[in-house]
Amino acid sequence: MPSVFETAPTAAAIPITFVTKATWDAICAGLPAQARQFALANGFAAKPGACLTLPSADGQIAQVLFGLEDEASKSRDLFRPGSLPGLLPPGVYRFANAPHDARLAALAFALGSYRFGRYRKADAPGVRLVPPAGVDTAEIERMAEAAALARDLINTPSNDMGPEELAQAAQELASRFGASFSVIVGEDLTRQNFPLIHAVGMASSRAPRLIDLQWGDPAHPKVTLVGKGVCFDTGGLDLKPSAGMLIMKKDMGGAANVLALAQMVMDAKLKLRLRVLIPAVENAVAGNAFRPLDIFKSRKGLTVEIGNTDAEGRLVLADALALACEDKPDMLIDLGTLTGAARVALGPDLPPFYTNDETLAQDVARCATAENDPMWRLPLWPAYDAWLDSKVANVNNAPSGTFAGSITCALFLQRFVEDPTRWLHVDIYGWTPSAKPARPEGGECQAARAIYKLLGERYG
Template identity: 60%
Template structure:
């Protein structure tokens, strides 16, 4: 159980009354005369995100009023209760009334209490929440723990989380759940036919590697998760400007999402045979850097012309996807902080996804709203495939132009998946530029809770 949850419904706790501008009159009538009079004396005007501490006769806190979005709000935020841990004084609280979705509110409370304190004196979170009736405490704790795992990885700088650190994180998670793990490191990548992973990572002092985690019964449906693990991206010889390099510790956000999802699947004992593949590299600069104009062989056998060394993520993913596809799994999902074009199109909060499976696309759209893990489908527009034509190789890894950058990246990756029954690609940002309810500024895990919900729907909830 999450340390901020109190699994005792009789525990003394301060009630939190949820209201909207529309329901405030009814809610206030149910308060004590003292509390109602205090709210009136404060000229309290209910608006989404506002709160009011209500006193008791002894000067303590009798309760809290917290305002949600009106039912007819254009964009109601189910994570709005995630503001509470940053607003409330230390103490134990309980949700009293007025919540449309108590499970999402509980999860938001836990996610809103997140702090990354690895490099400073830890600040104890002094608020606790009595587990609300009807909420699965183990499940909501599992979700919060997975997001915390991923956020911690994204927030950790590269000097403490290089390619070797990503491997260690995967090994630690595998050990916790009894999974098998192996890694192909350095020049062994060439011998084992992962030439593009090697080429991208060979300039770094820390050797590139492919981390391979497997868990579950071989007879169960095969689900393979691929996570881009670029520990830092200088851009290579097409070096990034200073402004674009500042957040590149987060370029392994795809591996963080993959490991967060893996934790959810293994901890819940979903009846799948799970495989997690993480190509972990640093796109550094040295005399051994790969170059614009190079032609690389891929694991699949396609020759790939390099037009820009700052488009390295799709190269390491391509080799990993080719390996994943060889065993024809039921589902391949990849997560990658792949293109700035995705952020131009949809912003930081709404990752695009690409798939040719209409049923999965519909399920993801519906579940993203249900679990408040937003995504938006973009098209695998086949006519744009010609943008990747090369005059000297089978394919160019970028279009070289300003248009449809996220779409052409997805089209490139789809060339390396043929046998899998279904494939979904997520182009995530993995970062909150500013604090929002339940989503503090910093590293973020996007679309992992969503795919977990999809896997539960498709394959059942327990082994």
């Protein structure tokens, strides 16, 4: 993604003045008479998101007015300035006064400049921004570039983003930063004891695989990221309805986001030993598809009864988490687009996260707020763990009933984690259903920026 920042500050940059309903009268009174009359004639009243370009006497753009929520508003959107790239004419701009948060406003400007243009021409907005004073543009560009990677991977349809293509994307990232890369493909998964990953992916003509990327000084603390890479999910024999399949190209959103997170970590050269594990599969329907009530022995040795073939993400993550724990990482983080129950509870913009570490929970919540990358903690409620019991196996992957689906998924995964106090699980959506400032409709980078900030604090 090209930089949106003007590297050499220029006095000719067009000023953007941020206004709220509370400040509009004073700002309006301070405008030149002609500009004030133009704004009033156009009915500008500092409504959040309203944008008005004020002309100079020679017909050029003299200034831009842009509405924000009042400082005390409970619905204040710190990414509101992310609408500007899609509203402004081409040119170089600067912030004439401070928005609510200059750093997040600059980040929003960069995120709002993203366009997905793989299949048809999508002209990037011809706008550039002179960065606000004191803002670390390298850090903002790092986040924006990583978000573009996640969005591009998720937005690419499954015919061009299967397990092999996802592995290629991870390999390209590894090559860029000098990381080691390996992949276990197809029947080798059974030979190397990844039976759940193989079971989910074996019905597809596109072989399942386990991607493994490692980077950093082995002497540094170990952090392992695990991302769900279900490149398309039909639901398997528990077939989804057509509406449920419509955006299942995004079911590898966990993988896309751990790659985005890994890119930020490696680019920032954080002092940690990074490992990225991605089980990449397609959950297809064929004569050899895994079936409800089949039983498989997992890598950890636990036998798993299949209660529902559409609860496949937790199966592939289970084998990957078991492998991750064999390396005894200091921190283990998994991301996946796992349950509709999380969306019912918290909607598309607020992923739930789970951890047994109270300090980690507080740090995640704080970093999520600081980065405007929201997450909300849900409990690993012990009483619900019994719902996963099976009469014929160690555990069932999908208990009957409709209650607490995100929690029971997290509890299922916890059974495959050796030390849950070092573990963070995030049930992301990875998709923006309708465009918002800085967040175009389509694939989304969720939780990665917040976790990157957390890792930066701990291992910077």
